[in-house]
Amino acid sequence: MKGTKKLLCLTLSLVLMGMTACSTQNTPAPSAEPSGDPQTTSAALQDSDVDVLVIGAGGAGLSAAVSASENGASVIVVEKMSIMGGNTLRSGGAFNSYDPEGQASTKMDDSLKATVEKLLAVEPINDAHKQLIEDVQKQYDEYLASGSDSLFDSPEWHALQTLDAGDYIGNVDLILTLTRNTLDTKKWLTTNGTVWDPTIRTVIGALWNRSAQTTNGSGADFIQALSTQAEKNGAQIYLDTKAESLLQEDGKVTGATITNADGQTVTVNAKSVVMATGGFAANVDMRVEYNTEWADLGESIATNNHPGATGDGIVMGKAVGADLVDMQWIQLMPLFPVSGGGISGYVNNAIYVNKEGQRYVNEDNRRDVLAQGALNQTDKLFFVINDQTEIDSVQIPQDKLDYMVEAGMLFKGETVEELAENMGVPAENLKKTIEDYGKAVDAQKDEFGRSTWGARLDNPPYYAASYTPAVHHTMGGLKINTEAQVLNAAGEAIPGFYAAGEVTGGIHGTNRVGGNAVPDALVFGKIAGANAAAQK
Known part of the structure; x- marks a missing residue:
């Protein structure tokens, strides 16, 4: 229809919900419905x-x-x-x-404080950067003096x-x-x-x-x-x-x-x-x-x-x-769906593992680092693993989850071993990876330098979706x-x-x-x- 406003209010479809937060650019929604609002029609521009x-x-x-x-x-x-x-x-x-x-x-925890202090210690590259550091240092000192434990x-x-x-x-x-x-x-x-x-x-x-x-x-x-x-x-x-x-x-x-x-x-x-x-x-x-x-x-x-x-x-x-x-x-987005589904793009309650069932990167790192890390893995592919904790957090309806699992867009396991089998990765490796991650959550510290922490991955069922990088932002x-x-x-x-x-x-x-x-x-x-x- 020429010159017609055809705004599509995307339904909260299973894929759209699955990609909440990281970018629904990663997967087109499988269905879209016109808005219930009246459409505005006009003749072609003159x-x-x-x-x-x-x-x-x-x-x-x-x-x-x-x-x-x-x-x-x-x-x-x-x-x-x-x-x-x-x-x-x-x-x-x-x-x-x-x-x-x-x-x-x-x-606010010690790892987050360390993140602030690390950037405040960087040698300024110019006067604008120096002033920015000074401004943040003053704010951070005032924050510490206040005794607040909020972020x-x-x-x-x-x-x-x-x-x-x-x-x-x-x-x-x-x-x-x-x-x-x-x-x-x-x-x-x-x-x-x-x-x-x-x-x-x-x-x-x-x-x-x-x-x-x-x-x-x-x-x-x-x-x-x-x-x-x-x-x-x-x-x-x-x-x-x-x-x-x-x-x-x-x-x-x-x-x-x-x-x-x-x-x-x-x-x-x-x-x-x-x-x-x-x-x-x-x-x-x-x-x-x-x-x-x-x-x-x-x-x-x-x-x-x-x-x-x-x-x-x-x-x-x-x-x-x-x-x-x-x-x-030119930026690559690490999370371009291969399997087609997913739980969310939030990193708080997620880990990334390769086809060997092992973590390989700090999940809260920069996107270019995450993308390059993924490109270095076997077949340039990795999995994002969540459990019921993240399901509850983002409130994905069970029928959406079931649809993704049945369609092969999302892998599910009541146990880590079952999840590994459905993913096609070594169960022994994945089990050790999740156990080690749980210890890292408790310590709020890991070998990759992660600073954003949520819950341990010990609340089944477990879910995983596969991804590869794609061109995302210029x-x-x-x-x-x-x-x-x-x-x-x-x-x-x-x-x-x-x-x-x-x-x-x-x-x-x-x-x-x-x-x-x-x-x-x-x-x-x-x-x-x-x-x-x-x-x-």
Whole structure:
């Protein structure tokens, strides 16, 4: 249906639930149902004049549309795909943020203190890093003096971990803009219809217990809330509508040439343009062109991104003089399903084992470390093992579990030996691995340096699902400043041109922290929309 809003509210299917938190990008849901809300139908886009043109209707684009429209701007959103959402729709919706109220029940232990103290002891690489360390040191000293046993956290500590996880390549000002705005953006999302699960956890690669999620554990919840609010504010959203190139006059971006849903070429003249088209993980040629870090990112490596993540916005931006940054840094998500099912992406109550039935990595490590570790295993394959404790924590219905087991998507065992047999791994090795892990939980210490601890794996039945890495996030893109303005090679803002989300670079460095992508998109989308409306 041309020009029709076809937002799909994904059902909480067995796979979607199975991949809660780590990324529902890893497996498309086996079923999807249209929203019960009335669909908004419009004719194909025609030549138009508007205050703000948003290119891309994923999390960043819809966040920009809501922000711009609530600031009084007329808004048109164009999306080349047939549904809204982009990678945000596929995600598990993990949203990292300092949140004193939500994190209050999480306790600080010696291993977590050691993590803080280790980063505080790093030699600063520049003045911005030095100031960040000083800020966190002051906060940490105050925390210790308070006698609190709740988890230590702050926007600056989140920023320091993000900088470190990206090997100190990220721009500190951009990182702080992200981490200092996550809590306000979370509250803004609540105002605009997002409902949150009250439990804060640690998703894969998140490094700290600050990952919030919606009640359905799906990025679809953000898309539903934001698209509904954008249209309430008067924004017009056109699907199957592809921006081809940007218009520019005297150095200012003034709109775009667009192919509408009827296949016609139309022009949208705009006072400001927000680029929010996502990254290029689904563009194999572009991956190969920019990759310098991985042995192979060609056809042999799958991606869990949606098929529209082909780098269009980067190409359009470059054509009008935008500078690019960090294009060589491409992240692999370790958890790309092989068996097809899973319990959750949380690391608190899970271990990763190889086909030999042995642990090989610290499960709460960085995603690039986890991915490389998995690539080094037999057949580049590993299993995530949980028990009933995690089932109870994420509240997966028994019929969903039974379906996954019967379909061969999930392996189950009432005993460790039965689980090993169904997985096809040596039972003696797996039994010893789980026993050793139990001792590590008791000691809050293991040989791999893990610092995020949950329960022992001694609450049967046991479950396992198999995974391999896939291309997940491209850290490079259009260079922006803290106002979400796109910069040229001289570091100057290109008038009328803003960007947000994975189409941008400079924030995550060499490796994105798990749970930072959605807040990145929504925080900078909100900033871009407001500034575009103000023509700042």
